[in-house]
Amino acid sequence: MTSFLLDRFAALDSAAVSDALDRLGLPPGVGGLRPLWGPAAIVGFAVTVGLEPRGEGPAGAHIATTAVETADGESVLVVDNQGRTDVSCWGGILSLGATRRGVRGVVADGVCRDVAEARALGLPVFSRGAIPATARGRLQQRSTGEPVEIAGLRVSQGDVVVADETGLAVVPRHRAEEVADIAAGIVARERVIADEVRAGVPLSQAMHDARLAGEAEAAR
Known part of the structure; x- marks a missing residue:
């Protein structure tokens, strides 16, 4: 059953959530990550993946597979590839596996490939763009379920992720x-x-900072 908390955030957008975070002195929303296909908005609990350049030694599990296997219908996969734009950090088979788990979407601080496959599956993917270069031999999984950084925002497992065409907010x-x-x-x-x-x-009468901040209502 969909979480009531996620239902509440689904009725909001990244701008309203960012304003609320600002009000509480928490990091506001950020830009730079865009939906790879069509208009999209996703809200869910973060399942985190940290990536790093491929090192020496035997290869481990393919990137993000362990995270996908732990995800469910309330999850958003959050992939930290440190903003790299020279190698894909998400692809079509991962999109297929994620949709089989009911995942709500993907937010990647990097670039992705197989955009048409994600579109055909109806899986929203937010990233810095697209590239065909494979992760094989170039990336490895550093962590899953541990805190990561996405576009300058710290994201911990289970945080609420709100992404839309305006930007990304993490609660x-x-x-x-x-x-x-x-x-x-x-x-x-x-x-x-x-x-x-x-x-x-008149716009100047209807819209002013004190009213937008709720100060007029608080003073009543």
Whole structure:
């Protein structure tokens, strides 16, 4: 059954979540990772994978396979390839395996390949772009389930990941309810403001920093 917490975040977007994180003094959302095919938005609990350049010695499990095998229908695979753009860190067979597990999407700090396969499977993949160069012989798995860094954001296993066409926001799991409450309030205020603008209220009157921050409501 889908988590009620994820349902709450699914009703939000990365901008509202970023504003809520800002309000709490937590790292806000970031840009730079884009959906590889079509409009996309994903919300889920992070399953983390850390990658590194291939070293000497026998090859271990193929990158990300162990993480995929532990994922479920509430998961977003989060792949840390340190922003590299010269080698793929996610591909078509991984996309197939992920969809078989019900994974909601992939966020990779790197580049990916087999975009058409991900599109055909309906799997949202966010990354820095696409490249055909294989990971075989070039990358190895450093960790799974351990904290990683994605586009400058620290992501721990189980954190809430919100990714859409605007950007990426990561919510520490133990602050998720608090962030969702604040973000929902921000969305509600902005809807009221937008309705007023549509009704003809001057933009300078309807939209100002104190009101957007909720200060006017708090003062009542």
